[in-house]
Amino acid sequence: MPFTGKPWLNRYPADVPAEIDADKFSSLMHMFEQGVKDFANAPAYTNFGKTLSYQELDTLSRDFAAYLQNSLQLKVGDRIALMMPNLLQYPVCLFGALRAGLVVVNVNPLYTARELRHQLADAQTDTIVIVDNFAHTLTEVLQDTPIKNVILTRMGDHLGLVKGTVLNLVVKYIKKLIPAYALPNAIHYQTLMREGKNLSYTRPELKGDSLAFLQYTGGTTGRSKGAMLSHRNMLANVEQALGVYQPVLSIGEEKVVTALPLYHVFALTVNGLLFFRIGAHNLLITNPRDIPSFVRELKGFDFSCITGVNTLFNVLINNDEFQKLDFGSLKLTIGGGMAVQRVVAERWQSITGSRLLEGYGLTECSPLVTVCPYDMEGYNGSIGLPVCSTDVRLVDDNDQVITLTHTPGEMEVKGPQVMSGYWLAEALDANNPDSPFHEGWVRTGDIATMDEQGFFTIVDRKKDMILVSGFNVFPNEIEQVAMQHPSVLEAAAVGVPQADHGEIVKLVVVLKPGTQLDEKALIAHCREYLTAYKVPKVIEFRDELPKTNVGKILRRELRDEAS
Known part of the structure; x- marks a missing residue:
């Protein structure tokens, strides 16, 4: 079906604004000063029992x-x-x-x-x-x-x-x-x-355009770089998040659980800034992998909001002590960083009585782009509707804008939360293949469809990025580390879907003639140079890798085989 304009605005709940004021505060410093004035005696952060x-x-x-x-x-x-x-x-x-x-x-x-x-x-x-x-x-x-x-x-x-x-x-x-x-x-x-x-x-x-963060990411074009996020970018995304969630939040009364690390842009914006903005009491979890200790901290906190990734929610709903908690105060659960699975979302809602609202974003967008509206009855498999003051469009392989619903195309985003560019790469323009921008829109690298109401659904990934528990992993980095081993001739890294972690890293390797290397030794080599979540979990040795007629490794073919 053809569409025009922004159909998602008609689906917004009546109390969610179409636009936000990105200049409500002149800087994050201004927002901070107002917050500590308004909520001076209220608890701000608790960690290890200290508030x-x-x-x-x-x-x-x-x-x-x-x-x-x-x-x-x-x-x-x-x-x-x-x-x-x-x-x-x-x-x-x-x-x-x-x-x-x-x-x-x-x-x-x-x-x-x-x-x-x-x-x-x-x-x-x-x-x-x-x-x-x-x-x-x-x-x-x-x-x-x-x-x-x-x-x-x-x-x-x-x-x-x-x-x-x-x-x-x-x-x-x-x-x-x-x-x-x-x-x-x-x-x-x-x-x-x-x-x-x-x-x-x-x-x-x-000023609003003063640089606030260099938030490092694999980027939408493949190599690691720092997204330049200004004060206005971050403030706009806070106001956008507030616009879509405020109808279910009470200023100065919320208690939020922060288990995701605040160095991750999702937790930084939502937990670190949004909930500060409304005077919430924030419980900081230092080691969320220690589930028994984590759950013990939850018992005494009476939380009303929690954010996380699919893997965290999945572990919690399978924990007997978590299931025994009192969820009477829980009103908002936000999932981001990676796709939320239907079985996890539905079981979470069954156990806690709270809908698990999935969102989608990228570091280049501070990060929120779309969220599921608070009035959804349950899981629908989508990444939701674009947040306030945000345009999202889909383009085909020829960069032509798609005007039909349910037709896949690459998502592109425009809004006040979009970065100015990558650090030390200001000269990139729209004609440069390494530019993240196309006609003033930031490319996401994700293929999606949109339905008649404006709900977007991710159907594929245009780029080769691997998503492990909400963290971006780029194959180039894994392959370069593998190639440092003297026995490795060629290497290709791909993501393999897995129920608990979104994807795991699989490395396909061709050895140099006359050399020997086993999986255990190569994994040990990778551990020396890569953070744990980037280390390949599966290694396959082959005589050759699939390639194009010009010699480019066909990662997609390897990924399709693994799926």
């Missing part, structure tokens, strides 16, 4: 910003890397850095030395905040990066003298989670915070 109020967060982040400005002499626009799991230090450092006018570079703390070296060097980052559990990785690469200032923190640094000391000792000496490292000039976080109290803070002048 910070909005007022305490205001004071601590000011002290952190003052130290950055004075002692480190950092200037507006300088980059600062945050390399830590969900701890109270994260919001303190996040908002402190933004209040100092810095650009935040989120870093996965599980990165290998090779991955960390690339990101710090590419972002031209000279300051990093890192938890000592991961300091050994930084030790390996420090001399190969622009880093001048290392701020070292410990897991228990915000928990008080007794509890914090006990946790730090347990982590170091009993659980032995801190490998040896050598960072002799590191600034200790607690020392920094004490000194920051006595330093003056100067509020910088920031």
Whole structure:
């Protein structure tokens, strides 16, 4: 059926606006200042049983910003890397850095030395905040990066003298989670915070187009790069999320569970910024893989909102203790990062009484693009409707706009949440094949259809990206690591669908003549250079790889075989 305009607007619930004000706040700093004023005495973040109020967060982040400005002499626009799991230090450092006018570079703390070296060097980052559990990785690469200032923190640094000391000792000496490292000039976080109290803070002048984040992603065109997300990009996406979810939320009353790491853009925007915007009480889960401890924390929290990926929801609904929880307060469950499966969504709703609302996004869009409306009765297999103030179109292989429903095409997005471009790649234009833009629209690399109501459904992936538990994995990176092994002649990485993880990485390898290599040894080699979720789970050895007549490896053929 032909369509015109934006059919999804007619499907919006009556209390969801078609447009939002992307300029309600002049910067994230402005939003923060309003939040700590409006909710000063309310609890903001809880972690390991310790709670910070909005007022305490205001004071601590000011002290952190003052130290950055004075002692480190950092200037507006300088980059600062945050390399830590969900701890109270994260919001303190996040908002402190933004209040100092810095650009935040989120870093996965599980990165290998090779991955960390690339990101710090590419972002031209000279300051990093890192938890000592991961300091050994930084030790390996420090001399190969622009880093001048290392701020070292410990897991228990915000928990008080007794509890914090006990946790730090347990982590170091009993659980032995801190490998040896050598960072002799590191600034200790607690020392920094004490000194920051006595330093003056100067509020910088920031604009909406000021850069706020370099959020690293595989990108829509294949190689790892930093998406440049401005203050206005992030603020717009917060307002867009608020527009579609506010009808079921109560300002100053919500309690949200943050199990996804805040360095991931989905959790950053939704949990870290949206729920801050409405004065919610945020429970930070440091290690969501420890399901028994995770569930114990949920028992005493009476949460009203939770976000996650399909794999997390699947583990929880299969946990006996989770099933016994009281879900009387739960009103909003948001799934993102990867496709939500019907069996998981339906069982979640059966156990909790809460619909699992799937959303879709990409780092280049801050990230929300579409979400399932709050009034849906249940799972419908779609990724929902475009969020407020967002245009989505589908184009065919000839870049012609599709005007028929149920006709597949590549999704392209336009809206105030769309990045300005990739870091150090500003010169890319629409005629460059590496450009993420087409006629002012950002390409997603995903093939979708749209129905008569404006619901979009992903049907295929145009690019070769592999999606593992909500994280982008690009085959080029896996293949390059595999090729570093002296026995490997050729390699091709593809994603294999799996019920629990979305996809797993499969590596198909051709060995050099006369050499020998088994699966175990090659996986061990990959582990040296790749974060765990990128490491191939399946390796297949072949005599040759399928190729085009010009010699290009046909990954799609391998992927189709594996599926």
